Each structure stands twice: as C-alpha cells, then as structure tokens.
Amino acid sequence: MGLAVAVLGAGAYGTALAQAAAHAGHRVRLWSIEAPVLAEIAAQRRNSAYLPGVRLHRRVRPCAEMAEAVQGAALVLVAVPSRVVREVVRRAAPLLRPGQAVANAAKGLEEATGLRMSQVLEQELPEELREAIATVGGPAIAREMARRRPTALVAAARDPEVAALVRTCLENAWVRVGLSRDVIGVEISATLKNAYAIALGLCDGLGLGANVKATVASLCLAEMAETVVCLGGRRDTAFGLAGLGDLLATGYSPHSRNRTLGEKLGRGEDWQAFLASNTVEGPPAVEGCLRLARALGLHLPVLEALHSLLFEGAEPRPTLRALLERASLPA
Structure with missing residues (x-):
C-alpha cells in the first residue's frame, strides 16, 4: 500500500x-x-x-x-x-x-x-x-x-x-x-543558486559565449562555498547536488525562470514585467543573502553586481565587464 x-x-x-x-x-x-x-x-x-x-x-x-x-x-x-x-x-x-x-x-x-x-x-x-x-x-x-x-x-x-x-x-x-545532515549548507546553496542563475542568464543575454559563462559560474561557486562555510555549513555541500548540481541545472536550463530573468536583463528586454508575472526566487535571494554576507564581513563581487543590476539601475554590460576584470579568479 x-x-x-x-x-x-x-x-x-x-x-x-x-x-x-x-x-x-x-x-x-x-x-x-x-x-x-x-x-x-x-x-x-x-x-x-x-x-x-x-x-x-x-x-x-x-x-x-x-x-x-x-x-x-x-x-x-x-x-x-x-x-x-x-x-x-x-x-x-x-x-x-x-x-x-x-x-x-x-x-x-x-x-x-x-x-x-x-x-x-x-x-x-x-x-x-x-x-x-x-x-x-x-x-x-x-x-x-x-x-x-x-x-x-x-x-x-x-x-x-x-x-x-x-x-x-x-x-x-x-x-x-x-x-x-548539513541542513544549513543545503538551504544556503539552494538559495544562492537562484541568485547566481540570474548571472548565468545574463551571460546568455549579452551573448558573451561559453568561456565567460563558465568563468562566471566558477566565481559563483566560489562565493557559494565561502558563504556556506561562514554560515556553519560544509564546503563540500556547495560542490554537491544542492550547490553545483542545482546551479548548473538552473543556470543552463531554458525552463529556469531565474536564468530567463538574467537573459532578459542582458538583452535589454522588460525583465521587470517578467518578474511581475512569474514567481522568481532569485531577486529576493540576492537581497537576503547579501544582507547575511555583509553582516559576516564577506566580500561577494557577483552578488554585489547582481544587486546593482536588479535594485540600483546599473547597466549590464559594463557591470559584468568590471566583475570579470576585478574579481579574484578561483584558480
């Protein structure tokens, strides 16, 4: 039964x-x-x-x-x-x-x-x-x-x-x-992947190619792992299904609303109308996780860039260019 x-x-x-x-x-x-x-x-x-x-x-x-x-x-x-x-x-x-x-x-x-x-x-x-x-x-x-x-x-x-x-x-x-047993790591990874999927969609919308998108994904994963550890989770959780796995699925799937939001942002389309008519967890995740990060004294350039795009009116192409030029590369 x-x-x-x-x-x-x-x-x-x-x-x-x-x-x-x-x-x-x-x-x-x-x-x-x-x-x-x-x-x-x-x-x-x-x-x-x-x-x-x-x-x-x-x-x-x-x-x-x-x-x-x-x-x-x-x-x-x-x-x-x-x-x-x-x-x-x-x-x-x-x-x-x-x-x-x-x-x-x-x-x-x-x-x-x-x-x-x-x-x-x-x-x-x-x-x-x-x-x-x-x-x-x-x-x-x-x-x-x-x-x-x-x-x-x-x-x-x-x-x-x-x-x-x-x-x-x-x-x-x-x-x-x-x-x-890592509830913290799974939940923080699951939240951050929604935010970072917007960044991966932005790469698609700007037409910057696979190299740039892979670089941004690497930056996102490094930030995710650092945040998870600082909040009491395990680093390996960020590199498992809840973190890397979900980030890849959400950041590459054409069915992902977070990725689609980023793509529309990069293309100069009306992403705010899309946000108003769909449940998209990424933008509130950007705000919430950035508040946590600042309270911990963490510097998360990708999350900061997303916040400037979504809430401060920054321009997509120069914002992403600055991120790629200044962020520490996870060698």
Whole structure:
C-alpha cells in the first residue's frame, strides 16, 4: 500500500514531487488553494497550468482541504514559494501530530527575517515535531522530473531517520535521493543558486559565449562555498547536488525562470514585467543573502553586481565587464 504523503502546493515543483512519490508506490494527497488546478487533476489527471503535457499518476489525489491532505501522512512536503512558507506551515501546524515529518522544498530565505526555511518551520511547528524537519535540494527541473527523466535530489535533516524517510517517499525508478545532515549548507546553496542563475542568464543575454559563462559560474561557486562555510555549513555541500548540481541545472536550463530573468536583463528586454508575472526566487535571494554576507564581513563581487543590476539601475554590460576584470579568479 505504501505510505501516505502530503504535498502542500500544486505548482510545477510540488506536482513533480507528488508524481515522484506516487511512482514510488505511495498514496499522495496534493493540496492547493487553486480550485481550477485541483479540478483538472481530478477530472483529467493533468495540471496544464504548471506542467503541461504530463499525465499524473492515479495515486495523486487532489485535496482542497488541508486537513484532509495532511491527516495520517508520514511525510508532509511543503512545496510553495518561500514567501508563503510561513503562512502555509502556520495553517498546517495545528493539524499535524507527533510521528509525522515535515520537509521543505522551497529554495529561498524569508524576506522579512532572513531566516532559512527550516528555521521558519521550527518557529511554526509544535515542539514535538521540530526534530522531524527536513529540507529537499538538488537539481530538479520540474518538467523533467515529472516526465521521468533521471533526477538526483538530496534530503538533509539533523535526524538521519527523517532524511531517510524523505528518500523512502521520493525515490523511484528514475529519482535518487542522497542523504545529508548539513541542513544549513543545503538551504544556503539552494538559495544562492537562484541568485547566481540570474548571472548565468545574463551571460546568455549579452551573448558573451561559453568561456565567460563558465568563468562566471566558477566565481559563483566560489562565493557559494565561502558563504556556506561562514554560515556553519560544509564546503563540500556547495560542490554537491544542492550547490553545483542545482546551479548548473538552473543556470543552463531554458525552463529556469531565474536564468530567463538574467537573459532578459542582458538583452535589454522588460525583465521587470517578467518578474511581475512569474514567481522568481532569485531577486529576493540576492537581497537576503547579501544582507547575511555583509553582516559576516564577506566580500561577494557577483552578488554585489547582481544587486546593482536588479535594485540600483546599473547597466549590464559594463557591470559584468568590471566583475570579470576585478574579481579574484578561483584558480
């Protein structure tokens, strides 16, 4: 029969995670506030608003009521944008019981507080559930994972048994899940890759070629590793699935919204209109991570350049040229 798994959020990533869990043999309840999305899943086994062309497994059951979705679930996956994680978890908290685990799949910091998502969960969940918190990272372009393309994720938790539960719920014939105790490293890497994907898209938009993009990617990875270590994570996490892996997927995929934002910026297109009509985690990640970096006394030239482009009106080509001329090269 498998386990009961709840997924809160029926966007592209949440639906892809639900698809993975269903194909792993579990009974999945997919919750959303979007009634048309739930109705289409119930009637046609499709979520054309977020994952067009994908037929969902029969074990994915849409739920309009959060209480129904989380009741008896071994694992509750929170797969909503980082800006609403606190609101969703606060709503779910009274419905949860001891023995359930909660895993965050959002990749970002809370804008108002600068907290990582697991820290938000710790504040909102009952005390008896705070050791059963995990985070999910890694290169997971939703439309690829939902179409059964080979995908590797990482589940991080202080308690190895909680991370192992996430693996049990998601691992199937095409999804593998690595385990980690480095919650800080996974979350900071996952957040920064959204920011740095904008820089890689900028290289595409300016038409600067593979050499420049590879150089910028190397600078981004060096900054990511330094930040992770200074915040208490492990350097090797930045070079694993949650860091380098996710940076490559997000920074090179044509389906990445963060990369597309950077590309539009480089081409001189209306990137602000794109930002207004899409959920893009990169810009708030730039602000949040730069605040953390400055508090630690870190000098992160790529992040500073992104901030000047997104929030200070800097011009793309001279900004990138200055970065390439002045930044220390990670030899």
